[in-house]
Amino acid sequence: MNIFVNRYFQAAWVLLGLAWAGLIYHLFLLWSGSPDYSSHYVIPLGSCWLIFFHDRERFKSADGGTSLLGYLPLLLGMASIVPAWYILSQVSESTFVFWWLTLGYSLATLSLALCTWGWARTRILFFPILFIFFSLPLPDAIFFSFRTYLQELVTGLATQGLKLSGCEVVRKGFEIHIPSGPLEIVEACSGIRSMTTIPAMAAFVAYYRRFSFGRGVLLFLFSIPIVIFCNTMRIVVTGILQENFGTVVTTGIYHEMLGYGMALLALFITILISNLLATKRTGTQPVIVIPIPEHSPERILSGISCLLIILSSVAASGYLGWKSYSRIWMQDETVSLANLPLKIGEWQGEAQFVDKEISQVLGADQIIRRVYSNPIGHQVHVWVMYWPASSLVKRGHHPEVCLPNRGFKPVSKSVEHLKIGDRQQIVLIEQLFRRENQDQMLHYWTQDGHHFVTEEEVAQQNQLSTSEWILKQFRTTSQQDQVPRIGILIGMPATGPLETTRKTLTKFTVAFARELYNTCPWAVPDGE
Incomplete structure (x- = not known):
């Protein structure tokens, strides 16, 4: 039996499958950029297994047919992905676009199924197709709403758990200090990244066991406390291991293995709860294969018609995406931040590792992180980030986000103008952060080409939601807007008088800026 009815439907499904492959490829790049997404690879495989194996006999035994109602949503779904692919090539804030593309492809897939096989068989595909949404990153509205709450809750629970285990514990912000060293409750450990993985487990188990809608929702709701419990246990176990065996067992592969262990614990708890919710199964009904109607004009x-709709959409998406990418990369200057010298005056630099998660979040093409030291023991920490076009990025590295998560509080902030030449000057933010008896003084600034991005411009940009910002970029960005962006952050621990720290940091910043503009001449500030 030819399940695709005729070769035109078969070609339409092959073409739509290739379009899905393009989306999965971009999601693969996202997943591979952070270990927090390591479990997301399994979700599309789970969808395929449900379609081609688990639901195969049900699909064959369902009534076959066709429906003219599938044409309009197929047209809408395939038309919607054309601007989405174009925008994906324009911006780095891709979460919104990934949801947009997945929604468009899901609508198109179900609509094509409706045209090919009718309602009965299309209904069987609903859950496997919608299950793919669990592989997407959380939307910003959910992510930022829950991030701080989960970090606060998990940090508090883990602190109490470590105290019960006999550890001496001092909490500072989202850091838990035990005698063997600090434990930082970053996003991964707080459970925010598990807010899709563990609920996906619950949804999959509920569907696999043929739960009713009510029992399925109940199991899904149980996944939230499972997220909190498992991530709290992860912190507590990490602290106990660190106390007994040192930090070597809480980093690298050991840390990843602990994360996988907590995922298995979450799956075990989910299955245990599903057993409590399950009812006794009745016998399976015999499968009666209902053939799809024969060929007809x-x-x-x-x-x-379906093939032409999909072919037109794929061709338009490919053309616009190619035009956009070629325009942006033609604007890209030849830049290698690695060429920045390690020796700047009396300061000797040392390259530092940049975590993949940070690279993925910032979306920068190049990031360098260095520590420069002078002969009397002062150290300066330097971050430099480069994007080939300013329109590609909405958020940059901002100390008012990362340092408070580590327990630091802002003390003072001012705009400074530092002369680096006869007519050039840099405009930067000087800010002091404090945590108990520790002070950190920072210099940071962002440039779009020659232009220094002001705090007011950043505030206006941050007031927009990601979707609003992306649509604004889509409407207003022109070829002239495609100037490179560079972000610089220079920090120094204040180990002595603040004025001495300020003078030392200022002197280094001026020297570093001169070397930076030798490497990136397109960013040299305009003269007065």
Whole structure:
């Protein structure tokens, strides 16, 4: 039996499958950029397994047919992905676009199924197709709403758990200090990244066990406390291991293995709860294969129409994406931040490792992180980030986000103008952070080409939601807007008088800026 009815429907499904492959490829790049997404690879595989194996017999035994109602949503779904692919090539804030593309492809897939096989068989595909949404990063509205709450809750619970285990514990912000060293409750450990993985487990188990809608929702709701419990246990176990065996067992592969262990614990708890919710299964019904209607001129015309809709959308998406990428990369200057010298005057630098998660979040093409030391023991920490076009990025590295998560509080902030030449000057933010008896003084600034981005411009940009910002970029960005962006952050621990620290940091910043503009001449500030 030819399940695709005729070769035109078959070609339409192959083409739509290739379009899905393009989206999965971009998601793969996202997943591979952070270990927090390591479990997301399994979700599309789970969808395929449900379609081709688990639901195969149900699909064959369902009534076959066709429906003219599938044409309009197929057209809408495929039309919606054209601007989405274009925008994906324009911006780095891709979460919104990934949801947009997945929604468009899901609508198109279910609509094509409706045209090919009718309602009965299309209904069987609903859950496997919608299950793919669990592989997407959380939308910003959910992510930022829950991030601080979960970090606060998990940090508090883990602190109490470590105290019960006999550890001496001091909490500072989202850091837990035990005798063997600090434990920082970053996003991964707080459970915010598990807010899709563990609920996905619950949804999959509920569907696999044929739960009713009510029991399925109940199991899904149980996944939230499972997220909190498992991530709290992860911190507590990490602290106990660190106390007994040192930090070597809480980093690298050991840390990843602990994360996988907590995922298995979450799956075990989910299955245990599902057993409590399950009812006794009845015997399986015999499978009666209902053939799909024979070829007819109407079915052939239907297949040709679906194929043309999908082909037009894929061709338009490919053309606009290629034009956009070629325009941006033609604007890209030849830049290698690695060429920045390690020796700047009396300061000797040392390259530092940049975590993949940070690179993925910032979306920068190049990031360098260095520590410069002078002969009397002062140290300066330097971050430099480069994007080939300013329109590609909405958020940059901002100390008012990362340092408070580590327990630091802002003390003072001012705009400074530092002369680096006869007519050039840099405009930067000087800010002091304090945590108990520790002070950190920072210099940071962002440039779009020659232009220094002001705090007011950053505030206006941050007031927009990601979707609003992306649509604004889509409407207003022109070829002239595609100037490179560079972000610089220079920090120094204040181990002595603040004025001495300020003078030392200022002197280094001026020297570093001169070397920076030798490497990136397109960013040299305009003269007065």
